[in-house]
Amino acid sequence: MTVRRWLLGPPVEQDLAPQGAAGVELLGHRTYVGGLWDEIGQLQFDFLCSRGLRPEQVLLDIACGSLRLGVKAIPYLQPGHYLGIEKEALLLERGLALELGPELAARCQPRLIADADFGFAQFGVQPDVAMAQSLFTHLPPRLIERCLQRLHPCLKPSSVLYATYFISTVPQRLRLRQPHDHASFHYTRRQVTRFGERNGYSVEYIGAWNHPRQQQMVAYRPLPQF
Ligand SMILES: C[S@@+](CC[C@H](N)C(=O)[O-])C[C@H]1O[C@@H](n2cnc3c(N)ncnc32)[C@H](O)[C@@H]1O
Secondary structure, eight states: OHHHHHHHOSOOGGGSOOOHHHHHHHHOHHHHTTSOHHHHHHHHHHHHHHTTOOTTSOEEEETOTTTTTHHHHHHHSOTTOEEEEESOHHHHHHIIIIIIOHHHHHHHOOEEEEOSSOOGGGGOSOOSEEEETTSGGGOOHHHHHHHHHHHGGGSOTTOEEEEEEEEOSSOOOOSOSSOOTTSOOEEOHHHHHHHHHHTTEEEEEEEEOOOTTOOEEEEEEEOTTO
């Protein structure tokens, strides 16, 4: 496998850990979402607060995993104001039971949906702020655009989506055509700008935000009348 990596570059699917419930069971719910549990949870929460997140606002955590951000944000926000959507139901279950705990869950009423096709309309609420931390780093372009496209009608004019990316200086050849929770996709600044522009957003490139793996931050704001 090592020789193969040397010769061919980034891993291909058969070299990667399993996805889905089998992967969660094998790796555990913290490692599955990338580890660095406290550090990256706190980083996200501090970032959102520095950008003005207030308890009365509604936060949509896109690909919320096992609530790495949620354990910080849920007790801060007013009850029912944390919306989490995630494709792996088992991550949500583990996050609720083992990280947030039943008492806080009952008091803070987070709203969690297991859905892999970005069905944000199911919440029936327009979030003030959305966060997609290390989601687009695992998706090919068509799914990034699907997410942005489905989010747009669910936002209000003042809403903002913060999304992180691995940024490359030149376009990378896709080694995987399908998304993968344990593989990384890299995009150029021009590509991440075009993802937003094509789907009705103004794009602000924020860049470095102290992410330990150098993911960069981009803000997408819905353009009216798109
Ligand atoms: C690196 S983890 C980050 C999780 C979370 N944002 C955090 O910071 O802890 C990526 C997450 O994206 C989820 N994911 C991947 N594709 C998804 C999709 N189409 N819809 C919802 N979640 C998805 C994975 O299951 C995984 O939980």
